[in-house]
Amino acid sequence: MNTSAEVIKQTSNAIPLIEVKNCTMEFPGVKALDNVNFTLMPGECHALVGENGAGKSTLSKCITGEYRMTQGELYIEGKRIRNSNYTIRESQSLGISIVHQEFQLMNEMTGLENVFLGRYETKSGFIDWKALQKKIEELKDFLEVDVNFNIPVKYLRTAEKQIVQLARALVNDSKVIIFDELTAVLQEKDIQNIFRIINVLKKRGIGIIYISHRLDEVFECCDSYTVLCDGKHINSGKVADIDKPQLIRMIIGRELTQAYPQINNKIGDTLLEIRDFTAPKAFRDVNLCLREGEVIGIAGLVGAGKTELVQAIFGNHELIKGKILLRGKEVKIKNPRHAIKLGIGFVPDERRMLGLNMLFDIKDNTTLPTMAMFRKYKIFQDKKAEAKAAYDINKKLNLNYYSLWQKVSKLSGGNQQKIVIAKWMLRNCDIFLMDEPTRGIDIGAKFEIYSLINELTKQGKGIIMVSPEMEELIGLCHRIYVMYEGVVMDVVEGERKTQEVIINSLLGVKENV
Amino acid sequence: MFELDYKEKTKRYSGGIKSFLSDWMILILFIALVTICMLTMSKFRDPKNLFNIIRQASFIAIISMGEFFVILTGNMDMSISSIIGMVSIFFAGLVVTMGLPVWLAVLIVILMSIIVGIINGVLTVIGKMPSFIATLVVMNIIRGFNFIYSGGLPISGLPEGFNFLGAGYVGVVPFPMILMFIIAIILYVFTTQTSLGRSFYAVGGNYEASKLSGINVQFVGILAFVICAVLTSIGALGLTSKTLAGNIALGDELLFDVMTIVVLGGTSLMGGRGRIFGVVIGALFLQVISNVMVLMSIATPWQWVVKGIILVTVVLIDSNTKRD
Secondary structure (H helix, E strand, O other): OHHHHHHHHHOOOOOOOEEEEEEEEEEOOEEEEEEEEEEEOOOOEEEEEOOOOOOHHHHHHHHHOOOOOOEEEEEEOOEEOOHHHOOHHHHHHOOEEEEEOOOOOOOOOEHHHHHHOOOOOEEOOEEOHHHHHHHHHHHHHHHOOOOOOOOEHHHOOHHHHHHHHHHHHHHOOOOEEEEEOHHHHOOHHHHHHHHHHHHHHHHOOOEEEEEOOOHHHHHHHOOEEEEEEOOEEEEEEEHHHOOHHHHHHHHHOOOOOOOOOOOOOOOOOEEEEEEEEEEOOOEEEEEEEEEOOOEEEEEEOOOOOHHHHHHHHOOOOOOOEEEEEEOOEEEOOOOHHHHHHOOEEEEOOOHHHHHOOOOOEHHHHHOOOOHHHOEEOOOEEOHHHHHHHHHHHHHHOOOOOOOOOOEHHHOOHHHHHHHHHHHHHHOOOOEEEEEOOOOOOOHHHHHHHHHHHHHHHHOOOEEEEEOOOHHHHHHHOOEEEEEEOOEEEEEEEHHHOOHHHHHHHHOOOOOOO | OHHHHHHHHHOOOOOHHHHHHHHOHHHHHHHHHHHHHHHHOHHHHOHHHHHHHHHHHHHHHHHHHHHHHHHHOOOOOOOHHHHHHHHHHHHHHHHHHOOOOHHHHHHHHHHHHHHHHHHHHHHHHHOOOOHHHHHHHHHHHHHHHHHHHHOOOOEEOOOHHHHHHHHOEEOOEEHHHHHHHHHHHHHHHHHHHOHHHHHHHHHHHOHHHHHHOOOOHHHHHHHHHHHHHHHHHHHHHHHHHHHOEEOOOOOOOHHHHHHHHHHHOOOOOOOOOOOHHHHHHHHHHHHHHHHHHHHOOOOHHHHHHHHHHHHHHHHHHHHHOOOO
């Protein structure tokens, strides 16, 4: 940290790497950015924070040239960029790279090929693999990482794939690297590794724009911050000058008194019981039970079988053994359609790929599982009733939109997630399976989802929730099942609900009791 | 306050003039094309010629509406050309050679096409084969059976009355045109006003999300192929009735036209997007162009070239328009 501060001092008279002045970005019907200013100095890690839809990604897309700002000026290393024909290609040649949490890698190619794709060094017309291999070794030394670049990237872990993406950005001689919610899908250990790499990059004088919903990270690795709210510029400054509550207040414009709602204590009868659930290569001998009004959590590292487990309950993953008892009666769930008929709703982890139909509007997405209930004369769709129902449920969820006929693709992550939950509430499900319901959404929206989950439990619904965030599970769940390599290592409840206990089981360490 | 908010948010909003233009591009082009032809060509504006265009477009439009469903769900049915041949030759065989009544023969060939549709659907949806390959294989197999059954020769001698389907008139209006519009209206209502119809859009737009939302994706996927096969056989019967003879080569050149029409009508080849009336207009559009080329006595090979250019242009536009 010390060295990076020095770099900043040295370069305080330096020309900013990026300067955005009075940037306004308009989409049909929405002003996504309104007169925003932003400055990035060399060797600085600049946090860009704000709620979903605050305009963070829009701003970063204006910088990378994916969008062209409606109004405003962009300077890169002091040079005015002509807005009219600024493209991604140009921004890349000026040394701006973006690393997404979603991968833009060729899965079948090796890390090495991915890194040098389109920039192969050749010797008499052939690719000079030796030279490339040497370069990669240098990069690995520089980043101090140990990732195998010689196997297809599909075999790499999430964190390792991100390293490959980073390496690609570095080969590109980037001066500015945008980290777009990179850590949202990472485990704690890997996040620390990213921080270490950020420090290495800062020493090189590379400027980093750090977009994240996890505010602790901002305090851990960023030098300065810019807060956006509803597309407006709220504040910028040094991270050292503020504390977390101040930052939260700036982001949501209100005081966050209690992050988690009071856990519901009105527990009813057993809703769902699972016995000896086993699926090859995913999980084995899993037992769990869920009662009315309960939230149970499933914790585990990537590859622990969490997603497969909830998918299997929803009838979307093949089992070789296991029983499901629904209100004490044994059922065999054949497919998702069957599960839904039995009153189970599923909020998948990848809402863009699995949760929503991006070609559909808000109304059609909200009523997708319930379409058949809105009928006139038994066969025709009653569109008025459908719209009314969609309107009512989305009002309850406080969805931010301007028309039910708006496409969902342009909504923010938090609002999209509300629609995915809304469709199951409209279906009046008794059991909600939620796979990482707060992935990649901001604090304000997270809080709303938490109170929503709480509200559902008060109505006697049961919720099974998968999450990589321990804090969230501890704050919301009655019981936490901790999985390690497909096996439930521990069931944590009551006073044992602490991070230490959970971490031990996550890593497969048995307690010596 | 509540009322106001409700009204505001349930008001259908249009995406502005730009999206209106891109949505109805084909209609605008069609009107422009017809207007120009009406003004410049006296042979074209002859009412007899106009009715002729619609009559010729009718059966191809019906077949295209079938293909529309398959493309809407993100698949492709290449087997329609040999389904047309199959319906034509077996229908003629059943009626002429075996002496069955027309209604029974119609029933049998439609049943046959339903079976072919189910095979296509099962291979693609349950067998998870790429639809292009699955239907190409089915196309060749059926073509083989068509040859085996007929020896490659046409079967003529269908009863005169059957001619009504393809060449009859109700008053002054050609019967095929009425049939086309009735089918189009039924399918329009089906796709826009029923939940099953909407499911085709859902499945084409996002298969996995639809599955997880409880839509019977396999049923919908297979049904698309069945609808395609049935509409194709209706179209094939119409085409057969014009010549009163069964011919296995009847559909050989139609696959290309049908694909052009479906895409011309604004159906996305990626699935999830399209309209029935777009397909009808697409069929009329292509027929007008063919008609004009005939009136200008352009040779058939050149007509292929022109149609090819049209298809390339439309697919290029479709692939390069940014979709949100």
